[in-house]
Amino acid sequence: MFAQAGISGDFPGSNRLHTRWCSALLALSLCLLQAPAWAGHPGVVKLEDAHTWRTKNRDFLKAQFAIELSSGARKAVKNGVLLVFELQIQVVEMHTWLWDDVSAEITLQRSLQYHALSQSYQVKDLEAGTQGNYQRLDDALRAVGKIDSTQLAGEPLDSGPNYSVRLRGSLDVESLPTPLRLFAYVSSDWSMVSKWYKWPLVR
Amino acid sequence: MVQMAAGSVRQIGFGILPMLLLFVLLLVSLSLLSDATHNTERFGQMYSMLLLINAAGLIFLGTLVVANIFSLIRQQRMQAPGARMTSRLVVMFVILAVVPVSVVYYFSLQFLHRGIDSWFDVRIEQGLEDALDLSQAALDVRLRDILNLTIRIADDLSDEPPATVSLTLYDHRVRSGAAELTLIGGDGRIVASSSADISDIIPDQPPSEMMMLMRNRKHYIGLDPIGDSGLFARALVPVLSSRSDSEVFTLQALYEVSERFSTLADGVQSAYTRYKELAYLRTPLKFSYTLTLSIVLVLSLLAAIWAAFHSARRLVAPVRDLAEATHAVAEGDYSRRLSVASEDELGFLVRSFNDMTRRLARSREQTLQGQQQIEGQRAYLEAVLANLSSGVISMSADSVLRAINRTASRQLGIDAKHYLGRELAAVTDENTQLKPFVDAINRHRGQSDSAWQEEVSLQGADGHQILMCRGTVLGGSSKRAGGLVIVFDDVTMLIQAQRDAAWGEVARRLAHEIKNPLTPIQLSAERLRRRYLDRMDAEDAEVLDRATHTIVNQVDAMKKMVNAFSEYARAPNINLEVMDLNQLVQEVMDLYRGGQLQAQIVVRLNAENACIDGDAGRLRQLLHNLVKNALEAVREVAAAEVVVSTCQAGDDAGHVELCVEDNGTGFDADVLENIFEPYISTKPKGSGLGLAIVKKIVEEHGGSIIAETGARGGARIRIRLLLTESRRAPAGNRAHS
Numbered sequence: 001m002f003a004q005a006g007i008s009g010d011f012p013g014s015n016r017l018h019t020r021w022c023s024a025l026l027a028l029s030l031c032l033l034q035a036p037a038w039a040g041h042p043g044v045v046k047l048e049d050a051h052t053w054r055t056k057n058r059d060f061l062k063a064q065f066a067i068e069l070s071s072g073a074r075k076a077v078k079n080g081v082l083l084v085f086e087l088q089i090q091v092v093e094m095h096t097w098l099w100d101d102v103s104a105e106i107t108l109q110r111s112l113q114y115h116a117l118s119q120s121y122q123v124k125d126l127e128a129g130t131q132g133n134y135q136r137l138d139d140a141l142r143a144v145g146k147i148d149s150t151q152l153a154g155e156p157l158d159s160g161p162n163y164s165v166r167l168r169g170s171l172d173v174e175s176l177p178t179p180l181r182l183f184a185y186v187s188s189d190w191s192m193v194s195k196w197y198k199w200p201l202v203r
Numbered sequence: 204m205v206q207m208a209a210g211s212v213r214q215i216g217f218g219i220l221p222m223l224l225l226f227v228l229l230l231v232s233l234s235l236l237s238d239a240t241h242n243t244e245r246f247g248q249m250y251s252m253l254l255l256i257n258a259a260g261l262i263f264l265g266t267l268v269v270a271n272i273f274s275l276i277r278q279q280r281m282q283a284p285g286a287r288m289t290s291r292l293v294v295m296f297v298i299l300a301v302v303p304v305s306v307v308y309y310f311s312l313q314f315l316h317r318g319i320d321s322w323f324d325v326r327i328e329q330g331l332e333d334a335l336d337l338s339q340a341a342l343d344v345r346l347r348d349i350l351n352l353t354i355r356i357a358d359d360l361s362d363e364p365p366a367t368v369s370l371t372l373y374d375h376r377v378r379s380g381a382a383e384l385t386l387i388g389g390d391g392r393i394v395a396s397s398s399a400d401i402s403d404i405i406p407d408q409p410p411s412e413m414m415m416l417m418r419n420r421k422h423y424i425g426l427d428p429i430g431d432s433g434l435f436a437r438a439l440v441p442v443l444s445s446r447s448d449s450e451v452f453t454l455q456a457l458y459e460v461s462e463r464f465s466t467l468a469d470g471v472q473s474a475y476t477r478y479k480e481l482a483y484l485r486t487p488l489k490f491s492y493t494l495t496l497s498i499v500l501v502l503s504l505l506a507a508i509w510a511a512f513h514s515a516r517r518l519v520a521p522v523r524d525l526a527e528a529t530h531a532v533a534e535g536d537y538s539r540r541l542s543v544a545s546e547d548e549l550g551f552l553v554r555s556f557n558d559m560t561r562r563l564a565r566s567r568e569q570t571l572q573g574q575q576q577i578e579g580q581r582a583y584l585e586a587v588l589a590n591l592s593s594g595v596i597s598m599s600a601d602s603v604l605r606a607i608n609r610t611a612s613r614q615l616g617i618d619a620k621h622y623l624g625r626e627l628a629a630v631t632d633e634n635t636q637l638k639p640f641v642d643a644i645n646r647h648r649g650q651s652d653s654a655w656q657e658e659v660s661l662q663g664a665d666g667h668q669i670l671m672c673r674g675t676v677l678g679g680s681s682k683r684a685g686g687l688v689i690v691f692d693d694v695t696m697l698i699q700a701q702r703d704a705a706w707g708e709v710a711r712r713l714a715h716e717i718k719n720p721l722t723p724i725q726l727s728a729e730r731l732r733r734r735y736l737d738r739m740d741a742e743d744a745e746v747l748d749r750a751t752h753t754i755v756n757q758v759d760a761m762k763k764m765v766n767a768f769s770e771y772a773r774a775p776n777i778n779l780e781v782m783d784l785n786q787l788v789q790e791v792m793d794l795y796r797g798g799q800l801q802a803q804i805v806v807r808l809n810a811e812n813a814c815i816d817g818d819a820g821r822l823r824q825l826l827h828n829l830v831k832n833a834l835e836a837v838r839e840v841a842a843a844e845v846v847v848s849t850c851q852a853g854d855d856a857g858h859v860e861l862c863v864e865d866n867g868t869g870f871d872a873d874v875l876e877n878i879f880e881p882y883i884s885t886k887p888k889g890s891g892l893g894l895a896i897v898k899k900i901v902e903e904h905g906g907s908i909i910a911e912t913g914a915r916g917g918a919r920i921r922i923r924l925l926l927t928e929s930r931r932a933p934a935g936n937r938a939h940s
Binding site for chain 2 (some may be wrong): 075076079080081114115116117118119120122131132133134135136139143174177178179180181183184185
């Protein structure tokens with residue numbers, strides 16, 4: 001459904017590193033204030049299925065994240081708030097004695113918004129500009145968490161080193177409306193981020 | 204007292220310019236934060252960073268203020284100058300800032316919350332929902348028509364052979380006005396498609412969950428907002444073939460909603476979504492605005508407090524400097540000058556202070572110069588007084604001794620330092636021999652004599668002493684007015700010399716006027732006796748004999764007297780040589796042993812060192828005179844005893860003392876004063892020259908003689924002679940001894 005996202009060879013998240021550090025610091029400071037969390041079902045982002053394959057000297061990935069919105073986020077979506085999810089894909093060159101080196105990184109950004117007139121959920125790929133409409137929220141979330149035949153690196157990977165693939169999905173708090181962001185920093189309701197899933201790239 | 208060294212009130216922080224820059228940056232940051240709160244498009248991405256910047260700025264300012272507060276408390280405890288005034292000013296400034304800001308903050312919050320609440324109205328919300336429902340109802344009619352039309356097309360296509368299905372599809376699209384008709388196979392492949400947009404060669408594919416509906420042979424009709432193309436009606440209808448083995452196809456028809464309807468529906472949709480979003484974000488929005496306002500408030504307060512510290516210290520600084528400088532002046536540092544920082548009243552005060560310290564410094568310098576001059580004059584005066592041959596004593600109006608020069612100390616035999624600052628009466632309490640001297644002073648003070656002169660006779664342990672005193676009362680209006688200055692000279696030796704000279708003159712005249720006629724008188728008397736004694740009768744001869752005998756004897760006595768005077772008046776012809784006084788005394792006293800003496804003579808030669816420079820003949824004469832006087836004095840005394848002794852002078856190691864003492868009747872008090880004067884004698888037949896000659900011999904030897912009443916009531920003559928080694932000692936030592 002979605003076109004392949006842009007591929008970058010830079011350090012992971014370098015373009016957003018500054019903003020994330022600020023967010024982390026701010027979250028840390030606001031956590032001290034013990035802001036009241038909006039009670040309810042917490043959100044979950046986890047990897048449901050993923051596999052890679054090699055075709056014509058190129059590596060491809062297909063994966064599916066299972067995303068469950070927290071009650072707060074579900075309510076926000078029903079009220080027209082736009083949610084942006086980030087799916088981060090990293091190809092890591094593994095070293096025995098040194099730090100692992102990120103050889104390539106792809107970040108897919110998908111937005112989810114409720115369309116009241118059509119009573120459907122719109123899912124957009126922000127890089128590709130494609131859009132899908134879904135009558136059910138679960139279908140829309142599956143569409144958000146779907147990575148469909150994505151090429152891992154723009155250039156063929158060197159045959160020598162060992163590579164691994166890392167995946168992580170998360171809700172982009174910085175894309176929330178500004179008033180909501182303060183609560184998102186301190187509330188577990190909005191802390192929807194999966195762990196890094198990592199497995200060796202078999203070629 | 205204020206502890207100036209404890210440290211004065213200093214400012215913690217930076218200069219005014221960096222702080223102003225910080226405030227401006229924080230204000231800009233706050234402005235951006237405020238914009239970011241309600242305008243996500245412009246500064247939404249910077250919101251976190253702006254919030255952090257402001258939080259960091261607030262923490263920095265807060266730390267600065269807290270440090271200033273602690274510093275001020277510490278300085279106040281240490282009683283640093285200006286700390287209390289700074290505290291009062293800071294409290295006043297803070298109160299002035301906090302009260303209005305707090306009031307504004309409270310009412311701003313009220314207005315803010317009420318303002319946000321006023322955005323949301325139940326009627327508006329209901330209206331928007333009604334508009335949305337109306338749009339949906341209007342669309343439902345259209346969608347139902349589209350679905351029926353699509354079902355009819357699907358029925359027409361049910362038995363259409365595959366070869367012509369594309370053409371049939373085109374005809375139906377043209378006739379129905381659909382934007383796109385697509386026939387999709389059971390496996391999702393596109394069998395045929397016809398689109399009004401010739402540039403769009405790839406047909407829009409339905410989502411997978413819709414295809415699931417088709418597999419269950421159900422219909423689907425719905426609105427799909429497709430990209431920027433606006434609203435589309437999407438209809439999915441299964442194409443059922445009459446052949447049982449035929450594949451189930453799906454016909455997808457996309458109908459473009461009319462532009463006007465689409466625009467209106469979009470407007471309703473976006474307004475409704477925006478309103479719902481805002482309603483949902485009402486609480487976070489209030490919180491964000493409250494937070495921004497609170498940050499502004501805290502920043503303003505902290506800035507006001509810092510400004511209060513800064514202003515208070517700027518105001519207090521001149522006062523503090525003045526306090527420190529005043530303390531320095533109080534401790535004698537007149538060199539302190541303050542810089543004039545302003546032209547206001549404080550500046551005037553600082554200038555006045557500088558003038559005052561400058562004048563004080565000049566005045567102290569003049570005082571010091573005056574003191575130095577006075578000290579110089581005092582030293583000069585002391586030097587003059589110390590080298591004066593006259594004794595000088597000054598005392599205040601209340602008879603307190605103020606100055607005693609060296610000569611006065613020596614002549615009076617007192618320690619000047621011991622009596623300075625004490626009353627004159629203290630001198631007589633410890634030195635009774637000075638009573639006539641003190642009495643004379645007091646007497647003239649009692650008579651209010653402004654200037655007087657009197658000869659005072661003292662009888663001390665060292666003999667008779669005559670002082671010529673002149674007193675002058677200090678006049679003027681100074682604090683020394685009424686004081687007294689006594690200048691005196693020891694004229695004992697002078698008077699003695701005058702008397703010696705007078706007696707010498709007497710002796711010469713006696714020798715000249717009396718001695719010469721005596722021999723003819725004696726010869727005449729003897730001739731009368733020789734010529735007429737035999738011729739006269741016995742009675743006359745007895746008278747003549749007695750008369751001539753008397754004449755001869757008296758003439759002889761007069762000759763002896765004249766010779767004695769002559770001897771006394773004779774110019775000293777002394778031949779000094781080193782000799783042992785003990786040996787001399789022993790030799791002389793040996794002459795008195797074995798004689799028919801009525802008195803016992805005791806000789807005690809206790810002086811270990813009796814080596815003197817003396818004339819042995821003159822000293823023998825001296826000793827004979829004294830012993831003879833003593834023997835004559837004890838003639839009538841039972842158990843008469845004459846003691847001749849030598850010893851080291853008790854208080855003067857440089858002298859040897861020769862003492863001749865008897866247990867006779869001693870000296871009469873009225874005679875004792877002039878006992879060494881010629882022609883003064885306690886004996887009926889004495890010539891009165893014995894002790895005078897003794898004294899003269901002692902003076903020829905540079906010694907001293909004292910006549911006093913002994914412990915047993917008899918006469919005691921003490922003679923002090925200089926030892927040879929002391930005579931040859933350096934002048935300084937001799938003068939000291």
